Amino acid sequence: MTTKDKTSTLRTKKQYIDGLSKMRRNVYYDGNLIDRTDELQMPTINTIGFTFDAAQDPKFQDLVLAKSHLTGKTINRYTHIHQSKEDLHKKQDMTRVLCQQVGGCIQRCMGIDGANACNAISYEADKQNKGSTEYYKNFLKWLERFQEGDLVGCCAQTDVKGDRMKRPHEQKDPDAYLRIIERKSDGIVVQGCKVHNSEASVADDIIVVPTRALTPEEKDWAVSFAIPADWEGIKQVVTVHNFRERKHFKRGFMPGATDSYTIFDKCFIPWERVFLAGETAHGGVGALLFALFHRHSYSGCKPAIGDVTIGTVSLAAEYNGIAKAGHVREKLAELIMVTELGYAAGFTASELGKPEVYMPGIGFVPYGPGSYVPNSIYCNVGRCLTGENVYREAEILCDISGGISATFPHEGDFLNADTGNLLKKYTMRNPDIKIDNAIKFWMYVGDIICSATGGVNQVGGYHGGGSPVMEQIAITTQYNIQEKKDIVKRIAGIKD
Numbered sequence: 001m002t003t004k005d006k007t008s009t010l011r012t013k014k015q016y017i018d019g020l021s022k023m024r025r026n027v028y029y030d031g032n033l034i035d036r037t038d039e040l041q042m043p044t045i046n047t048i049g050f051t052f053d054a055a056q057d058p059k060f061q062d063l064v065l066a067k068s069h070l071t072g073k074t075i076n077r078y079t080h081i082h083q084s085k086e087d088l089h090k091k092q093d094m095t096r097v098l099c100q101q102v103g104g105c106i107q108r109c110m111g112i113d114g115a116n117a118c119n120a121i122s123y124e125a126d127k128q129n130k131g132s133t134e135y136y137k138n139f140l141k142w143l144e145r146f147q148e149g150d151l152v153g154c155c156a157q158t159d160v161k162g163d164r165m166k167r168p169h170e171q172k173d174p175d176a177y178l179r180i181i182e183r184k185s186d187g188i189v190v191q192g193c194k195v196h197n198s199e200a201s202v203a204d205d206i207i208v209v210p211t212r213a214l215t216p217e218e219k220d221w222a223v224s225f226a227i228p229a230d231w232e233g234i235k236q237v238v239t240v241h242n243f244r245e246r247k248h249f250k251r252g253f254m255p256g257a258t259d260s261y262t263i264f265d266k267c268f269i270p271w272e273r274v275f276l277a278g279e280t281a282h283g284g285v286g287a288l289l290f291a292l293f294h295r296h297s298y299s300g301c302k303p304a305i306g307d308v309t310i311g312t313v314s315l316a317a318e319y320n321g322i323a324k325a326g327h328v329r330e331k332l333a334e335l336i337m338v339t340e341l342g343y344a345a346g347f348t349a350s351e352l353g354k355p356e357v358y359m360p361g362i363g364f365v366p367y368g369p370g371s372y373v374p375n376s377i378y379c380n381v382g383r384c385l386t387g388e389n390v391y392r393e394a395e396i397l398c399d400i401s402g403g404i405s406a407t408f409p410h411e412g413d414f415l416n417a418d419t420g421n422l423l424k425k426y427t428m429r430n431p432d433i434k435i436d437n438a439i440k441f442w443m444y445v446g447d448i449i450c451s452a453t454g455g456v457n458q459v460g461g462y463h464g465g466g467s468p469v470m471e472q473i474a475i476t477t478q479y480n481i482q483e484k485k486d487i488v489k490r491i492a493g494i495k496d
């Protein structure tokens, strides 16, 4: 597959930006409405923009291009529904490789993960309703537009959740979880607020799925749909995570990220965009499935962030002249182990992928129209391991770098005639390293562990895709612990 393929649907980065510039203004930043292509958002747009550039670059095409199972056309893998184990492997590898290029989150995986979840639940809900609903048809119609337009999707799953110990229908404010407030002949009206929606402010479409398992009385909260991100009735309040600008000692790539509170205020969704509206069992599976696909994405992005951390720690040791010290080797080994075990878990999850999901109390059962789902145990153990290690990785970088990342002078002081040469003289540690490279490097380390954006990235690495406790619940409820107890009883000679 190449972009020369006449049936290719690929957009260029410029076309993506042009599309954003035409959207209705509904994004608020610090009290003001902003354009989607505001300067503030450009580092984020450039980061996602790399997924369009990569689709045009023969170096990445084997991973980034896929063939649509709907139209047979060449599409960007970020709009693809996994048809095989190979698709799962390629998605994991694409994620790792592209994240390496931008030095962190590539930010387009929420769309593919949300789409894959909706594909399966809309199909199964129709099956349960024996032809009285058309959710799957709606989904496929939307998917074709998503693929043909090479659109960027984000996934709005996390609700504000109010009192954490109460279920959606027990909350004082029932809007604490997004819900249907009215059912009409031509669609539904929804209300609520989804939070921490990564890249919603630069996405073409928002895919909505429930946050959690639902009880039979929670039909109004079992809702899933997809709409353009500037749809009437939606307001976004965005936080933007950019690194400090540099004029002289520039970075090789300047990434960015955004997260939105996405507020649905009596928002009308026509039936043709609805993938679920009341089927509580499938709402719960939808919550589980988005999280599962997203944890599989983490088996690509977290190893890439591990790659960056390993490189940074190794360079910090070299620039400090301590590369041969015993504790450096020990810590590098620790970083490599976590990084590659996270990758190995994702690889195994892809290899064991099946069109099946785990149903509480039943076990793994066939689910969806035959599209592939990565193995849940391996997705969860991998994400939990790498997620919990985010702060340990920062600790190792802090240790090997020393205090310089926290107190390094601003760029202007290196350019000032009074202080510049003096600061260069006193920055010099390893004489084999050119001083300008050392300055860029220590500024980079500061970006990673001492900036506001570095802090956001760590919280995202820990909680994104579900906090470690969520993975621990998934692992312990789905793992066959009884089988292990039986092994021990047999060996120990215990007969019940």
Ligand SMILES: Cc1cc2nc3c(=O)[nH]c(=O)nc-3n(C[C@H](O)[C@H](O)[C@H](O)COP(=O)(O)OP(=O)(O)OC[C@H]3O[C@@H](n4cnc5c(N)ncnc54)[C@H](O)[C@@H]3O)c2cc1C
Residues within 6 Å of the ligand: 110, 154, 155, 156, 157, 158, 161, 164, 165, 166, 195, 196, 197, 198, 199, 259, 456, 459, 460, 461, 463, 464, 465, 466, 467, 469
């Ligand atoms: C940078 C970033 C990007 C993200 N991107 C997205 C995105 O694109 N789309 C999206 O939908 N979500 C996104 N998320 C949300 C992410 O999935 C959630 O942060 C995560 O699931 C945790 O939910 P929470 O933030 O509400 O924390 P909480 O669930 O409130 O967790 C706080 C603490 O409360 C505990 N707790 C919660 N409920 C209970 C309970 N019932 N019993 C006992 N203890 C409980 C938790 O274990 C935890 O210790 C993102 C998050 C971050 C930080």
